[in-house]
């Protein structure tokens with residue numbers, strides 16, 4: 072794999088200003104412990120754009136605003152946000168448009184997990200959704216087919232969401248499970264009939280199955296090469312693996328990037344994508360969250376745009392593939408969750424997880440009203 076092509080990954084122009092301190096990382100970084108077998112060169116990741124992508128990978132968390140100077144800055148930020156909303160209107164304020172368009176159609180809901188159903192937190196193992204959010208998701212699933220499409224492993228995201236009535240797609244859509252009874256057609260060689268833990272018949276779609284041993288090996292190597300970098304955390308998602316740097320000192324980001332880069336060099340069949348303060352290593356196959364959305368709609372017999380209205384809510388770069396699919400042919404609504412302006416293929420926006428919850432509750436309320444009026 073030509074690693075320079077990683078530079079061309081769809082990195083969103085996040086509004087977060089690029090911190091220029093990056094130019095001065097050299098001295099501090101070189102004094103850090105360097106993994107033994109493969110000395111990091113710290114050259115490649117500067118030229119291939121990884122560092123820029125890392126710098127812009129997540130908006131800063133809101134600070135407590137205490138002094139006037141910061142409040143003024145905050146006014147500017149709000150102004151920029153409201154201007155941005157002219158292009159990406161609030162899904163809450165646009166609810167009547169969605170409702171009009173959904174008339175006599177079946178709404179299908181797709182939800183990302185981190186940053187959409189649970190707020191972004193420092194520890195990925197503590198990204199819990201609130202009781203209220205779970206009840207809102209349960210509410211929509213009562214009326215509309217609802218799928219969770221996450222970068223996490225399917226088992227992990229199921230454990231976090233805990234609702235058996237949903238469809239689940241883990242590892243960025245590379246691990247999909249849904250009940251056989253809901254299937255209309257499956258036109259995919261990688262889909263097999265299986266049974267779940269409760270013995271129910273399910274369809275299991277795992278287009279990257281052959282990569283499991285490779286991902287395990289890369290995971291172990293990444294754990295080893297990053298073990299001396301304080302704050303680095305590596306997760307194994309079965310079909311992909313993630314290296315988190317949210318808790319790593321920013322001066323050390325070039326080192327973490329170079330370590331991942333050096334490991335990836337030996338795996339031309341793997342590629343890298345950028346998430347929110349996370350480097351994600353995954354199989355180089357033509358599959359992403361957008362393809363997972365198309366696959367689920369087709370399998371459930373919901374691909375005719377005259378009959379259904381898909382709504383996808385997500386906050387991350389990997390969700391852009393799904394937004395793109397819905398934008399093409401004006402199939403449905405992509406809704407970006409963001410508290411800062413950023414370019415997106417989504418049509419609408421929500422500011423944070425609280426607004427996501429409000430939106431889901433509005434859908435339920437609307438559906439219940441429609442039912443009582445016989446529509």
Ligand SMILES: O=P(O)(O)OC[C@H]1O[C@H](O[C@H]2O[C@H](CO)[C@@H](O)[C@H](O)[C@H]2O)[C@H](O)[C@@H](O)[C@@H]1O
Nearest residue numbers: 184185191192193195198221222313317347349
């Ligand atoms: O597709 P998603 O469901 O949004 O999963 C994407 C990644 O989410 C998790 O990381 C992110 O959330 C963490 C918890 O808030 C945060 O600490 C981290 O910085 C974020 O990148 C998850 O841990 C990753 O493995 C997923 O790929």
